[in-house]
Amino acid sequence: MNKILFTSESVSEGHPDKVCDKIADSILDACLAGDPYSHVACEVFATTEYLIIGGEITTRAHVDYEGIARKVLREIGYTSPEIGIGADSCQIVVKIKEQSPDINRGIERENELDMGAGDQGIMFGYATTESAGYMPLAISIAHKLVRTASALRKKGSFQHSRPDMKSQVTIDYTDPKQVKIDNILMSCQHDEETDLVSFQKYIHDEIMVPVAKSFGLNTDFAYLINPTGRFCIGGPMGDTGLTGRKLIVDTYGGSARHGGGSFSGKDPSKVDRSASYYARYIAKNLVAAGAADRLEIQLSYAIGVAKPLSIGLTTYGTKHYEDDVILGAIDRFFDARPGAIIDQFSLRKPNFKYADTTNYGAFGRPDLDLPWERLDKVSALKEFFKNQK
Numbered sequence: 307m308n309k310i311l312f313t314s315e316s317v318s319e320g321h322p323d324k325v326c327d328k329i330a331d332s333i334l335d336a337c338l339a340g341d342p343y344s345h346v347a348c349e350v351f352a353t354t355e356y357l358i359i360g361g362e363i364t365t366r367a368h369v370d371y372e373g374i375a376r377k378v379l380r381e382i383g384y385t386s387p388e389i390g391i392g393a394d395s396c397q398i399v400v401k402i403k404e405q406s407p408d409i410n411r412g413i414e415r416e417n418e419l420d421m422g423a424g425d426q427g428i429m430f431g432y433a434t435t436e437s438a439g440y441m442p443l444a445i446s447i448a449h450k451l452v453r454t455a456s457a458l459r460k461k462g463s464f465q466h467s468r469p470d471m472k473s474q475v476t477i478d479y480t481d482p483k484q485v486k487i488d489n490i491l492m493s494c495q496h497d498e499e500t501d502l503v504s505f506q507k508y509i510h511d512e513i514m515v516p517v518a519k520s521f522g523l524n525t526d527f528a529y530l531i532n533p534t535g536r537f538c539i540g541g542p543m544g545d546t547g548l549t550g551r552k553l554i555v556d557t558y559g560g561s562a563r564h565g566g567g568s569f570s571g572k573d574p575s576k577v578d579r580s581a582s583y584y585a586r587y588i589a590k591n592l593v594a595a596g597a598a599d600r601l602e603i604q605l606s607y608a609i610g611v612a613k614p615l616s617i618g619l620t621t622y623g624t625k626h627y628e629d630d631v632i633l634g635a636i637d638r639f640f641d642a643r644p645g646a647i648i649d650q651f652s653l654r655k656p657n658f659k660y661a662d663t664t665n666y667g668a669f670g671r672p673d674l675d676l677p678w679e680r681l682d683k684v685s686a687l688k689e690f691f692k693n694q695k
Contacts, residue, residue, distance in 0.1 A: 311488055313476040314444035314559025318452040319382050319665045320390065320469020320495065320540065322547025326350035328382070329359065329375045330549045330571030331661040336374055338573065340367020342654035345424075348402075348571035350375070352547035355387055360401040361571065372398045378661075383460070383469040390470060390495070390541020421645035422610035424575040425567075431585025431603040432562035433593040436485070439679075440590045441670030443485065443521070445559025448475045449666040450517050455494060458513070466505060468495035470540030489528040490514050495540035496532075506531040556668055557582070562602050570664055574653035577607045577644055581614075583678040584647045586669050588640050590679065595687035597632050599624035605642055612643040631694050638690065639683050651677040 317324055330348040337344035344365035351358040359371050379385075379393035386392050433440040451473040458464035474491040492509055496502075515525050541547075550568025554560050567578025574580040585603045593601050604618030617636060619629055641650070648654060658674055671679065 316448035318471035327570035423607035439670035442561035
């Protein structure tokens with residue numbers, strides 16, 4: 307019998323695309339700290355010993371773009387060109403201009419709750435009962451693998467490792483009553499002089515197996531570690547990096563659809579970011595309230611218009627109530643206007659840093675108290691659904 311398999315991947319903070327995302331989000335944090343009404347759309351490009359910081363930023367904050375970029379590189383562990391890029395040696399070019407006033411005039415309103423969307427677009431949110439965090443298993447495990455490996459590297463326990471890492475996890479759904487890990491792939495950058503046998507054994511014994519056990523899953527999975535046999539050249543030296551190129555890693559690992567807009571470097575007036583957060587919030591609360599076992603929400607917007615143009619619903623044959631009942635619950639309990647989202651989640655003055663959400667996904671984060679992950683609508687939703695039967 308053919309297996310029913312699904313695979314997701316994740317990358318570490320040292321991956322060149324994620325380096326760019328982290329710099330862009332760190333610049334956003336600095337802008338909002340000095341001016342909560344900053345309009346930010348920041349993009350970063352990285353290659354060998356070279357960074358370009360570009361985009362449209364309108365802010366009253368005084369931001370040291372170059373200084374922020376060098377600090378991020380240093381924190382990741384990129385302290386020399388040999389490792390991937392040098393925090394103090396690389397060339398940095400800053401090309402920032404102000405946001406177009408044509409965009410700004412479509413956003414601002416006297417009542418902030420009625421502010422218009424910063425752009426047109428479609429956003430998706432997703433939740434499933436297959437994990438404690440209402441996230442797909444494959445991406446959750448993939449994130450934890452590289453998060454664990456990076457933490458061990460920084461602590462000094464994962465010897466000879468360097469910042470650039472990737473993971474990939476395949477889940478076997480053939481027997482829905484006994485879901486298991488089919489295989490795990492990890493590629494971890496390492497020093498030139500490394501005993502690769504010991505290095506690979508550490509990855510399997512101290513990273514792969516403990517992470518699998520933490521999910522209550524099997525440890526007899528097949529695995530591959532650094533399939534080419536050698537991974538010394540990494541980071542921006544090994545590959546160019548670009549903001550917004552790890553969209554599926556940032557969201558649901560391919561288990562749900564994606565509208566195409568990235569999160570990193572964008573202030574919350576950009577619905578690519580804020581509405582994606584809200585769509586996840588809607589989906590997670592609905593699933594936790596028993597509306598369905600697996601649920602995807604789509605929101606669409608027009609630039610300068612506050613209310614979504616459409617709200618879409620997909621339950622993959624797992625719904626416990628009719629679609630019109632679930633949509634009625636969304637209409638009653640959720641306000642998806644950008645201004646209302648910003649207000650509810652305090653996105654202009656958040657209790658978190660956007661840069662903290664750059665790596666290891668923006669959703670299903672037990673290590674962060676993110677407002678869109680809270681289940682504060684569940685009780686009201688359960689009461690609503692009870693009255694519909």
